[in-house]
Amino acid sequence: MNAKSTVSSTWAARLRANRRRIALVAVLVVALVLPFIPPFTGEDYRRWLVGAAFIAAQAVAFDFTAGYINIVNFGFAAFVGLGGYTSGLLAVELGIPPVIGMVVGGFASGLVGLLTGALTLRLRGIYAAVMAWFVGLALMGIVRNLPEITRGSLGLAVPSLLDSPENLPYYYVILAMLVVTFGVLAWVVRSRFGLAFRAIGQNLAAARASGINPTRYLVINFALSCAFAGWLGGFYAHYYGILTPDVMLTSHTVEVLAIAYIGGRGSLWGAAVVAFPLSIGVEYVKVQFSTLPGVHLVLYGLLLVVVMIYRPGGVAGLVGGLEDWLLRRRRQDPLETPNPA
Amino acid sequence: MTTAATNLRPPPFLRRYLTFTWLTLAVAAAIMVFEAFAHPSIVVNTLVTGGMWALMAAGLAMVFGVMNIPNFAHGELFLLGSFTAFTVFSPIQDALFDDPSLTWLKVVGPIPGMVVALAVGAVTGVLLEVALFRPLRRRSRDQWVMNTFLLTAGVSVVAINSYRLVVGNDFHGVPGYWIFPPINVAGVPISVDRLMVLLISVVTIGLFALFLRRTRLGRAIRAVSQDETGAQMAGIDLNGIFVLTMAISCALAALAGASLLFLFPAYPDVGLQPLYTAWFVVILAGLGNIPGAVVGAFLVALLQNLTIFYVGVGWVDVLPTLFIMLILLFKPSGLFGSAVKGVWEQ
Numbered sequence: 001m002n003a004k005s006t007v008s009s010t011w012a013a014r015l016r017a018n019r020r021r022i023a024l025v026a027v028l029v030v031a032l033v034l035p036f037i038p039p040f041t042g043e044d045y046r047r048w049l050v051g052a053a054f055i056a057a058q059a060v061a062f063d064f065t066a067g068y069i070n071i072v073n074f075g076f077a078a079f080v081g082l083g084g085y086t087s088g089l090l091a092v093e094l095g096i097p098p099v100i101g102m103v104v105g106g107f108a109s110g111l112v113g114l115l116t117g118a119l120t121l122r123l124r125g126i127y128a129a130v131m132a133w134f135v136g137l138a139l140m141g142i143v144r145n146l147p148e149i150t151r152g153s154l155g156l157a158v159p160s161l162l163d164s165p166e167n168l169p170y171y172y173v174i175l176a177m178l179v180v181t182f183g184v185l186a187w188v189v190r191s192r193f194g195l196a197f198r199a200i201g202q203n204l205a206a207a208r209a210s211g212i213n214p215t216r217y218l219v220i221n222f223a224l225s226c227a228f229a230g231w232l233g234g235f236y237a238h239y240y241g242i243l244t245p246d247v248m249l250t251s252h253t254v255e256v257l258a259i260a261y262i263g264g265r266g267s268l269w270g271a272a273v274v275a276f277p278l279s280i281g282v283e284y285v286k287v288q289f290s291t292l293p294g295v296h297l298v299l300y301g302l303l304l305v306v307v308m309i310y311r312p313g314g315v316a317g318l319v320g321g322l323e324d325w326l327l328r329r330r331r332q333d334p335l336e337t338p339n340p341a
Numbered sequence: 342m343t344t345a346a347t348n349l350r351p352p353p354f355l356r357r358y359l360t361f362t363w364l365t366l367a368v369a370a371a372i373m374v375f376e377a378f379a380h381p382s383i384v385v386n387t388l389v390t391g392g393m394w395a396l397m398a399a400g401l402a403m404v405f406g407v408m409n410i411p412n413f414a415h416g417e418l419f420l421l422g423s424f425t426a427f428t429v430f431s432p433i434q435d436a437l438f439d440d441p442s443l444t445w446l447k448v449v450g451p452i453p454g455m456v457v458a459l460a461v462g463a464v465t466g467v468l469l470e471v472a473l474f475r476p477l478r479r480r481s482r483d484q485w486v487m488n489t490f491l492l493t494a495g496v497s498v499v500a501i502n503s504y505r506l507v508v509g510n511d512f513h514g515v516p517g518y519w520i521f522p523p524i525n526v527a528g529v530p531i532s533v534d535r536l537m538v539l540l541i542s543v544v545t546i547g548l549f550a551l552f553l554r555r556t557r558l559g560r561a562i563r564a565v566s567q568d569e570t571g572a573q574m575a576g577i578d579l580n581g582i583f584v585l586t587m588a589i590s591c592a593l594a595a596l597a598g599a600s601l602l603f604l605f606p607a608y609p610d611v612g613l614q615p616l617y618t619a620w621f622v623v624i625l626a627g628l629g630n631i632p633g634a635v636v637g638a639f640l641v642a643l644l645q646n647l648t649i650f651y652v653g654v655g656w657v658d659v660l661p662t663l664f665i666m667l668i669l670l671f672k673p674s675g676l677f678g679s680a681v682k683g684v685w686e687q
Contacts (some may be wrong), residue, residue: 301498
C-alpha cells in the first residue's frame with residue numbers, strides 16, 4: 001500500500017475494486033423493493049415482474065453456455081420444458097411436493113443435457129447448436145405425442161408451488177432462484193473450471209494444446225446449464241399451473257437468447273440486469289399493441305440483429321467500455337497521479 | 342509385407358469413409374425398391390418432397406460452404422416464395438375459374454408465380470447480404486459462424502412476425518396448380534402437380550449442378566468455398582461471389598416454397614418444417630457439401646415418409662432426429678463429410 005495514500009483515496013480504491021459487487025447488490029436491492037414502487041404494486045405488473053425474473057434466470061443459465069464455451073444451446077426451451085414436465089408429472093402422478101419435484105426436474109434436464117452434450121459436443125460448435133435444437137424438437141414431439149401421459153396439447157394441470165394466489169411471494173421465490181442460479185454459475189465461472197471454459201470458448205485448439213480435455217469441460221458446462229434450465233422450468237410449471245408442449249417452442253429459446261446476447265455474452269450479469277427493463281418493456285408493448293400480435297417479437301428480433309452487427313458485446317460490453325473510459329480519465333487526473341511532474 | 346488379397350481392398354482411408362455411407366445408401370435403396378411394390382405412395386411422396394428439400398438443403402449447404410453462414414432464416418425464404426406464388430397465381434386461378442376452357446392457361450398458369458418467386462427470393466438474398474452480412478463482415482470476423490447464426494435467428498423472428506403483422510395468421514393456399522386428372526405411372530395414379538414438382542426440382546438441380554461445375558462463375562463459387570484467400574489472390578471478387586451465392590440460395594428456397602404451395606399453404610410458421618428438414622439434411626450430409634445435401638434430402642424425405650406411414654405424422658420430428666444422432670455417432674462429420682477441415686472449423 002502506498003504510504004502517501006490518504007484515507008479517502010483508500011476508500012475510493014476499495015470502492016473501485018469492488019464496484020461490480022456493489023453495483024450488483026444495488027441492483028438486487030432495487031429488484032427487492034421494485035414490487036412496492038408504483039406501478040408495480042398492481043397484480044398485473046407484478047406478474048410481469050415474475051416473468052422478467054424468470055427470463056432473467058433463464059438468460060443467465062443460457063449465457064453460461066453461450067458466453068463461455070461459445071455453444072448456443074438452441075434447444076434451451078425444451079430443457080426448460082422437460083424440467084417442468086418432470087416436476088409437474090411427479091406432482092400429479094405421485095403427489096411429490098413441487099419443491100422436490102423441481103430439483104428432480106433439474107436433474108432430469110441435466111441428465112438429458114449430459115447425454116446430448118456427450119453425443120454432440122465432440123463435434124464443432126455449430127453441429128452442437130443444431131443438434132441441441134433437434135433434440136429440443138424431438139422432446140417437444142415426444143411430449144405432444146404421448147397425450148396419455150402428458151395430456152399433449154390439451155395441457156397438463158399442475159398444482160401450484162405456493163398456496164397464495166398473489167404474485168408477490170412467487171416473485172420473491174423466482175428472485176431467490178435467480179440469485180442462486182447467478183451465484184452458483186458465477187462461482188463456477190471464477191473457479192478453475194471457468195478458466196478452462198473460457199480457454200475452450202476462445203480457442204479450442206490452444207486449450208487442447210495446453211492440456212485441457214475440451215469435451216469433458218464442454219459436457220460439464222452444457223449439463224449444468226441444462227440442469228438449471230430444468231429447475232427453472234419447474235418453477236414455470238408450478239407458477240402458471242398449466243403445461244403445454246408450446247413451452248418448448250424454439251421461439252422461447254430465441255427470446256432467452258436475445259436477452260442473453262443483448263445483455264452481453266460472457267458476463268452473466270448483463271443478461272440478468274437487461275432482462276428486467278427489456279421483458280417489462282416488451283410486455284408493455286404487447287399490451288399497448290394487442291391488436292398487432294407478434295410486434296414484441298419483431299422488437300426482440302430487431303434488437304438482436306442490431307446488437308449482433310454493431311455492439312457484439314451487448315450492454316455488458318457498453319458498461320465495460322464506459323468503465324474503462326472513466327478509469328482512464330481518473331488516471332489522467334493530476335491529483336491522482338502518484339508523482340506529478 | 343501385405344498380401345495380394347489385402348492389396349485388392351480399397352485403401353484404408355477409403356474404407357473408413359465409404360463403407361458406412363454405402364451401407365446406409367444401400368439400405369435406403371432397398372427400402373425404396375420394397376416400398377415401390379408395397380406402398381408406391383411412399384416412393385412418390387419421397388421423390389416429390391425430397392426434390393424440394395434438395396433445393397432447400399443445397400442452398401443452405403452452399404451458403405454455409407461459401408460464406409460460412411448457418412442460415413437460420415432459410416425457412417422464411419420458403420415462406421416468401423409460397424406467399425409470392427400465391428399472390429401471383431390467385432388472379433390466374435380466378436381467371437381459370439371464370440373460364441375453364443382456357444387450356445393453355447391451365448398449362449402455363451402456375452409458371453409465372455414460380456418465376457416471380459424465384460426473382461423475389463434472389464433480390465431478398467442480395468438485400469440480406471448487402472444490408473446484414475456485409476456490415477458484420479466488415480466489423481469483425483471473430484466467431485463468425487456463431488454470430489451469423491444468431492443474426493439469422495433474429496432475422497427469422499423479425500420476418501415471421503412482420504409477416505404475421507402485415508398479412509395475418511390466415512392460410513393462403515391453392516387446392517392445386519395443374520388441375521388435370523392424375524396420370525398413371527406403372528399402374529399408380531399420380532397427380533400432375535406432384536409430377537411437375539418432381540420435374541421442376543430435377544431440372545433446377547441439374548441446372549444448378551451444371552452452373553457450379555461448368556461455368557466460370559460456378560468455378561469461382563467453388564473456389565471461394567475451398568479457400569477464400571486463395572480465390573481472392575486469383576482475382577475473384579469476393580463480395581460479388583457472396584452476393585451471388587446468397588441470391589442463388591435464397592432463390593432456390595423461394596422456388597421450393599412456390600412449388601410446394603399446394604402442399605404447404607403460406608402462413609407465418611410454414612418455413613419451420615422446411616427449415617429444420619433442410620438442417621437435418623445438411624447435418625446428415627456434412628456441412629457445406631452440396632452434392633451430399635441433394636442425396637441426403639431424398640434420404641431424409643424417405644425417413645420422414647416412412648415415419649408418417651408406419652408410426653404417425655406426429656413422430657416425424659422424433660424418429661429422424663434419433664436416426665441422425667445415431668449416424669453422427671459413427672460419422673461425426675456427416676454421411677458424406679470428409680476428414681478435411683473447412684476454414685470455419687479451424
